[in-house]
Amino acid sequence: MAFPGFRYASSGLRAALKAGTRFTKKQSSESEDKTVAVAGSAKPVETENEPPIATMARLQSVLETYLSPKEVNLIREAYRFSDQAHLGQFRSSGSPYITHPIAVAEICAGWKLDHDAICAALLHDVMEDQGISKQELLEKFGNDVADLVDGLSKLDRLEFATKAQQQAESFRKMLLAMARDIRVILIKLADRCHNMRTLDAVSPEKRRRVARETLDIYAPIAHRLGLNALYRELQDLCFEAIYPNRYRVLEKAVKAARGNRREVLTRINETIEHALPAAGIDAEVYGREKTLYGIYHKMVEQNKSFSNVLDIYGFRVIVNTLPECYLALGIIHQLYRPVPGKFKDYIAIPKVNGYQSLHTTLVGPFGTPIEFQFRTHDMHQVAEEGVAAHWLYKSEDASLHDIQSRTSKSLQSLLDIQSQTGNSGEFLEHVKVDLFPDAVYVFTPKGKIVSLPRGATPVDFAYTIHTDVGNSASGCKINGEPAALRRELSSGDTVDILTSPTSRPSAQWLNYARTGRARSEIRHYLRTVQYDESVAFGEKMLEQTLRELNQIMPAKDDAVWDKLARSSGAKSREEILSDIGLGKRLAAVVARMLTPDHPLIATTAAADEQIVAARSIPITIHGNEGQAVQLAPCCGPLPGDAIIAGIRVGHGLVVHTAECPVAMRARAKEPDRWVDIAWDKETAKHFSARIDIMAKNERGVLSRIAAEVAQADSNIIHVTMTDDAMADIVLNLTVQVDSRKHLAQVFRSIRRVPQIQRIVRVKG
Template sequence: MAPRNDTAEPVAAPAGAAGLAAAAASHVTVTLAPLTEQLATYLAPADVQRVREAYKFSDAAHLGQFRTSGEPYITHPIAVTEICAGWKLDTDALMAALLHDVMEDQGVPKQELAERFGGEVAELVDGLSKLDRLDFATKTQQQAESFRKMLLAMARDVRVILIKLADRLHNMRTLDAVAPEKRRRVARETLDIYSPIAHRLGLNVLYREFQDRCFEAMYPNRYRTLQKAVLSARGNRREVVGRITEAVRAALPAAGIDADVYGREKTLFGIYTKMVEQKKSFSEVLDIYGFRVVVHSQPECYLTLGTLHQLYRPVPGKFKDYIAIPKINGYQSLHTTLVGPYGTPVEFQVRTRDMHHVAESGVASHWLYKSSDVSLNDLQKRTHQWLQSLLDIQRQTGDSGEFLEHVKVDLFPDAVYVFTPRGQIISLPRGATPIDFAYFIHTDIGNQAVAAKVNNEFVPLRTELKSGDTVDIVTSPASRPNAQWLNFVRSGRARSEIRHYLRTVKYAESVAFGERLLRQELTVLGLELPESTDIAWNKLARATGANSREEILADIGLGKRLAAVVARRFSPGADVVATTAAAVDEFVAARSAPILIQGNEGQSVQLAPCCSPIPGDTLMAFIRLGQGLVVHTTDCPVARRMRAREPERWVNVGWDENPATHFNARVDVIARNERGVLGRIAAEVTAADSNITHVTMQDDAASSVTLHFTLQVDGREHLARVFRFLRRIPQVQRIVRIKG
């Protein structure tokens, strides 16, 4: 939770001076009567009394404190509680709203709140209280950690965020009392975090008010100018709106539909956003007004749509059915744009009354309409699913800033809706890729993804998905997440899972590879690897600043420490000293036998993509600090240029007796451009027990074509076999393996 808006900061009354707060307090009357009357409409008298007790405690705790505006501070908790009462939240939530600042500002311990008002109220207040620690490195880090605490509390109890949103709403409504710079900062924070959360939870009325108030605080001149323009246009377009309203209200009863028809106006922020995104002037934004039609049943929605389309001509491509496929926040309506009188485009939204409740109040409608027959199961499932994903991300993420980054990604209001092969609808953030889809289905599917089919056609894993796509993920147990995926994934869960895998698995792979390198070096010296309990490990750890044996081995695997130097420190009589990358010269001079690799070490050993080494190639490797070995072929032109610049960082490597299988080799095939040649090449590659993982084509002339293949082979001998099979094709003129 971010540090609270300055409008809510308590200010002590100045001692011995008639300050602003004291002056204001002299004529401000604080009363609980309006709130009590509001609560009496849906709470039992005993529950109202509990709320009054919480008020008395809060009033005493905040006595002598004033808001920046000069009002007694207790007016803020009362206003927040009134907003929550408008959503008909339960008694515990209302009490927490009144007490939401006593723990943070007044130091009231959680235990005291639990004893006086119950454990549930204390938990809610604790979730609302921002962290007040002194060991944060930066303000940004403190803000991120506070948001993390609030969102995790929300994941356990959604009432936390509802109270927090009410708190922020009242602060935005009283933002005039703070300085312009702080006003803009608070508005930006609200627009970035709280407004998307309100939208994600389906609180659309709150979402729209947040947007307009943020717009006014950030760009006051633009807001006032646009407000005047809308007021002027409202008079000019009154005739058009009136004609449409009359026509619709006459047409629907004639079709046997009992409906409520409302005219609605786009928010100023919505108009401004459209002007900026589409680079239009105000006079060019025609669809400022729209209409909402509320009917009794779902079949009547579609009947109403047909009636409207008979009344006015629909605009092609402007129809959206959010009833069949609801938005991610549970919103359901039919949207259509019609060409009204004088050629003016007019948007209509058609929904049932139950859908209208959810559209306006979202997850809060659970409390607002729980006594009716409204079924909110789908909405509650979606909300629970998203809140649960916050806990999943938290488990994978240690850093609060990274956690907030992932959550921000998931707060994008737009979404795409795609299908699994079995027809299940999955909602993903706009711009999502097959990798996002894979991680949404299951972590193991994402970690093992190797290819994707969209609408039964293979596509790159970075392809952006569109609504209506059917996505199928091809997996392989040998596949691993790629750090490059972070450049194009869009969902917080996918980003979190990839980073978690790279952190944990890379470390484990580095430890295993480091142990193999060290064992190999010790064998060269005629020594054995010390047992994990050997005291020599402790001596080496103390001398090098490492925390454990595993850290030393991981550093060896990542190239931060040098296996040959570490091995010599275990020789009889040798001193255990620091072994850092500065000892590369000593390492190169000391080493005679090459480092043996298998090709499946993972992140610790990377096969250079420029030359794609395969078993049978002669090798050399570059020590990249913190990333291990990057292996090239000895004839790779890229490697030769790098070695000329930094010869001290290169070491000899060789293939292990039992290398891994399935290496990539890039091959160019020049052939006569005849029908069926690609099919014949693919057939011969398959016959040679190889596999094509990628292919592109380039026309060289009218009679020839160059085919660029990436093939899966086991080594040079297997590649030579593939070449022999390809030479049997009469159209093939030349075959070249590409390096560098």
């Protein structure tokens, strides 16, 4: 048994935090903390009194434990090249710059990365800072090293208008390089870790900026890759850099609390030391302490004082085999009462980054909650070093491709986002959303486990399964029951996505899509498909207007389109037609400008005349034009209804029933933006209609109504009802029908149910 004490121990502490002190979100502004931060709590190997490292002696001693002499010699060549390239260059602290690449290489050597990665770590700044070309690196150190260094180099800032755009594009480039070779991000994380450890040499403003970027991007990536030791260190270093005063106050409080609870922890440790060997389990037991950032985050999120954050200490039990994890858990549960709802089995359902452990919270002596974690030695290695742990177990014949494939799943969602996003800033926004670690685990109908961020909805689930499933989602079932696409998912839910060939993504989905992939896919669809649909519909509107003016549509390659585009500020014929379809231009005005016997400038009076003329022939619609034609939800028009449409800028035509009060009020205010339309002879097959049914509250009435709706060749896609304790109930149904005539058939079928008292169509 081993009990070496708690990690993240602090020294030189004098007093405890007052019990009532709270950190609230309102207090979390950067401007509060004006003092200069000291170095991070997780120190590098050297201390402040030690001179900076200028040789690779310590690095070489580590490398010789797992690399061949030939590989070590190549690394020495990379060191000499880097030392020469950075000659005369110094860090903000005054140390020779070469101390930084050596420190980065030492971190990578601690993960036992291969010799190419160590060479790239030593050379990672020579292209960016010293102008060394990729070709020169390729000739001296080979293609792998050159590609790694290139992937780590930032882009030239002169290419970008803003610092934020440059950072976003640099991160995007790094992600693409990471897709080809996982070592890129490992070296980058080591680079960021050493920079965070030495932040005390820069200005407070830069310190906070770098720390926030690290907290938003690099710490979550470390967590995604399973580098939990690095993840915790980066969080604490960022906390200290952003809020140095709060960091020091919490540090004192934790030190004092550790002394106050020593008796409890010692008693628990002694009990475990006797119980586990008595059951034949050989285990190592370690004390574990929450990071200062973890404590602070919990205080802010739950609005708790430090004295109310009880679970800051815990124990980690490391055993030899997987069955012993469950055996040890059972033994500890016999010693102390478990807290209901606080057990998590990450062995049966591992986290996305491969993390496996059993977590349980128990009520210890004096009512103190203590968290326990149970894992094997292999699980512990992966939990602490994640992706980097694969290098420790790599056999001689294992290829880097095998290691790369093990991590592809963790990075796939990021790559999917990249492939669908054109703007680097939007891409970075999606990635930030997708990197945060809180997750729920849901099941497909076939029992496959899908991990999603906390707060995810069936829309996120659909796009995780496949882009086509998301783009055609029409509804869903959660645990066998119909549910809305906006409902938040919980761990253990079984989700079944209902699809329809006529369903399309809606801009409203962006309000409740949680994952970066879903949001980027929806925006990609709206940008591309909406544009194509609006072009097609705009062409149709313009053609009908020109026909009324006894004109024909100019050919696509007609020079008049270029002339019209230049005079109206558009880029192309397609943009003009798209603007018509989306309501940004009036078809009558564009038609007037295309009339050959008039100049390419339409007067307001002429435009008004053409608008009136255009209304004499209504525009025909099918109902499935997509984003260019939208059916108003206030009245739910169906084929067979008399309809009118308003041109809404950015949304195309919004179709209402002719008697819709919303439409009549809007038409009275802006009559010029309304056009007459009619249903085409061939219309779409699936429209939604809302109906209210009043019925006697008798057993089986809903099932009989559903049977009659199905008999009428319709489908119920949503249903709600009033309190079922009443004698009469009102059912609110949304059904799929083809037309107003089809809805009438559904009404006749429903009226055959004896309990029905009244049925009406809802148009408001």
